[in-house]
Amino acid sequence: MAETSLLERLVEGLRCLPGVGPKSAQRMALHVLERDREGALRLAAVLREAVERIGHCRVCRTLTEHEVCHLCADSSRDRQVMCVVEAPADVLAIEQATGFRGQYHVLLGQLSPLDGVGPEELGLDQLEARLGEGQVTELILAMGTTVEGEVTAHYISEMARSRGIRTTRIAHGIPLGGELEYVDRGTLSHAFDGRREY
Amino acid sequence: MAETSLLERLVEGLRCLPGVGPKSAQRMALHVLERDREGALRLAAVLREAVERIGHCRVCRTLTEHEVCHLCADSSRDRQVMCVVEAPADVLAIEQATGFRGQYHVLLGQLSPLDGVGPEELGLDQLEARLGEGQVTELILAMGTTVEGEVTAHYISEMARSRGIRTTRIAHGIPLGGELEYVDRGTLSHAFDGRREY
Numbered sequence: 001m002a003e004t005s006l007l008e009r010l011v012e013g014l015r016c017l018p019g020v021g022p023k024s025a026q027r028m029a030l031h032v033l034e035r036d037r038e039g040a041l042r043l044a045a046v047l048r049e050a051v052e053r054i055g056h057c058r059v060c061r062t063l064t065e066h067e068v069c070h071l072c073a074d075s076s077r078d079r080q081v082m083c084v085v086e087a088p089a090d091v092l093a094i095e096q097a098t099g100f101r102g103q104y105h106v107l108l109g110q111l112s113p114l115d116g117v118g119p120e121e122l123g124l125d126q127l128e129a130r131l132g133e134g135q136v137t138e139l140i141l142a143m144g145t146t147v148e149g150e151v152t153a154h155y156i157s158e159m160a161r162s163r164g165i166r167t168t169r170i171a172h173g174i175p176l177g178g179e180l181e182y183v184d185r186g187t188l189s190h191a192f193d194g195r196r197e198y
Numbered sequence: 199m200a201e202t203s204l205l206e207r208l209v210e211g212l213r214c215l216p217g218v219g220p221k222s223a224q225r226m227a228l229h230v231l232e233r234d235r236e237g238a239l240r241l242a243a244v245l246r247e248a249v250e251r252i253g254h255c256r257v258c259r260t261l262t263e264h265e266v267c268h269l270c271a272d273s274s275r276d277r278q279v280m281c282v283v284e285a286p287a288d289v290l291a292i293e294q295a296t297g298f299r300g301q302y303h304v305l306l307g308q309l310s311p312l313d314g315v316g317p318e319e320l321g322l323d324q325l326e327a328r329l330g331e332g333q334v335t336e337l338i339l340a341m342g343t344t345v346e347g348e349v350t351a352h353y354i355s356e357m358a359r360s361r362g363i364r365t366t367r368i369a370h371g372i373p374l375g376g377e378l379e380y381v382d383r384g385t386l387s388h389a390f391d392g393r394r395e396y
Contacts, residue, residue, distance in 0.1 A: 004264040006248050013244040014215075016237030018229045025215065029248070030287050031216045033261055034306075037249045039214030044249075046211040047242035049226070050204050051235045064206040089228050108232070149200055 002186070007033075059130070061106040061123050063088045069175060071095075071104060078102040083140040084127070084156060086110060090142060102140075105130065110148035119155065127156070131163055141169040145190070205231075221323070259304040259321050259329070261286040269293075269302060276300040279337040282325070282354060284308060284347070286341060300338075303328065308346035309353060316351070325354070329361055339367040 003014075007029060009107055010015065014025040026147050032040040056062065059068035064070070071091070081102030107122040119125065130136070139160045143149040157167045171193035174183055183191075202210075212223040230238040255267035256259065262268070269275065269289070279300030283289055289302050305320040317323065328334070337358045341347040355358060355365040369391035372381055381389075 005268065006252055007245075007261060010244050010252075013237075013241040016230060016234050016241055017212075018217075019222065019225070024286070028215045028284070030261070032214065032245075033248065033252055034286070036214050036368040039211075039250050040245050041212040043214055044242040045206075045246035046208050047230075047238050047245075050208040050231065051238050051242075054204055054208075054231055062207060063228070069360070070203070087228070088232070089225070092224065092228075128278075146297045165252065 039197045043158065055108075056108075059127070060104045061089050061108055062104060076101075080137045082130070082136045082138070083142050085142045088145065096140070103130075104135070107143070107152065110143065110146065111152040112148045120150070124156070124159070128159055131160060131165060136165055138166045138168060141167065145172055145186075206351070254306075255304075258302045259306055259324070260289050274299075277333045278335045279338065279341055279381060280328070280334045282335070283317070284342060292340070301328075301334070301338065304346045305341070305350065308341065309350040310346045322357070326357055329358060329363060334363055336364045336366060339365065343370055343384075 010033075011022070014020055014028050015022070016088060017072045020028070021027050032043075035107070048174050050065075053064050053065045055065070057064045057072055058067050059072040060069060062069050062071070066073070077103050081100075081106045081107055083094065083100060084105045084107065085094070086107050086109065088106055088108075091106060093141045094100055094104075105123070107124075109122055111117060111119070111122060139156070141153045141156060143152055153169060169195060172187065173194055174180065174187065180188065208227045208231075209220070209223045212218055212226050213220070218226070230241075248263075251263045252261055253263070256264045256265050256266060257270040260267050260269070264271070276299050277299075280303055281292065281298060281300060282303045282304050282305065283292070284307065285308075286304055289304060292298055292302075303321070303325050305322075307315050307320055309315060309317070322374055323365060329337070337354070339351045339354060341350055351367060358365045369392060370385065371392055372385065373380065380388065
């Protein structure tokens with residue numbers, strides 16, 4: 001039968017999720033239809049609600065359903081330290097793994113003029129305004145080490161330097177428990193350059 | 199903040215999908231919100247529609263949004279051969295891999311009296327009625343080789359035998375390209391017992 005069945009459309013719809021190929025999409029579709037129809041209805045409702053209500057924080061640009069995210073709204077957090085990251089996922093990772101209690105700024109990308117991503121798209125005017133308020137004394141750069149990441153880090157560090165704000169960058173090196181012989185050359189060379197007094 | 203955010207609820211909602219743990223659910227949620235909101239809305243709509251409209255085929259019990267599935271409705275398919283499987287996924291796998299052009303009967307489970315799954319729950323009265331119509335001359339059993347699968351196969355083969363219908367069972371053995379030394383003992387022993395004239 002040439003007509004697309006509803007089951008096929010469900011399988012196709014599930015493929016918008018990252019890492020879900022045709023086989024897993026089919027398994028997911030059959031699973032919810034045979035065993036968890038209530039869960040599927042709940043998922044449909046929360047997907048719609050999330051897309052409709054979740055936007056970006058007016059202050060730090062992370063994802064939130066509020067005008068200002070709960071981290072920016074939290075008056076107990078340190079206003080003197082700010083961490084710049086590329087994506088909302090980075091904010092979640094830092095919150096889950098570290099004791100960092102300062103502010104965030106989320107770029108939602110990396111400087112890449114060829115792809116039309118300039119300072120404006122990364123909200124750098126907004127970041128400049130936040131730094132201009134004079135509360136921040138240390139800016140922690142936590143973007144990646146790709147060429148675009150380096151360019152972005154350089155651009156932002158210049159912005160901070162012109163205001164006399166101390167800029168630091170999180171350490172790149174051998175992961176804890178990592179074996180030297182299995183680490184890529186770039187990381188190993190970086191770890192050597194970044195060695196510290198013992 | 200103690201209140202559950204909408205993002206956290208979305209992550210939780212995605213965990214109803216099989217094989218999706220907290221990390222992948224978070225990655226999926228951030229991905230659709232940052233990069234594919236349209237896909238997420240389409241998925242929400244098709245999930246809801248599928249749960250509301252997909253039921254079981256009145257004839258063979260597989261999943262379909264119609265009263266009779268497109269396989270049962272297809273008049274070009276052979277009405278003399280019928281294949282009994284455990285789940286709708288088995289129907290899809292057989293359709294995709296083999297040239298089988300007969301009918302199906304989907305048990306939606308295995309006989310397991312201790313769990314309250316008797317002949318009625320597996321639609322065996324329905325299967326009996328279909329066999330009673332007199333068109334089927336071969337019944338192919340394609341259920342698993344668990345104890346419950348064996349019991350189910352035995353029960354159904356008795357039902358067919360009493361009507362003089364030939365019963366066959368799909369071959370279990372070494373998968374194509376499989377190495378003898380890596381195959382489990384049960385499969386290897388089964389393959390020996392099931393050897394055929396060369």
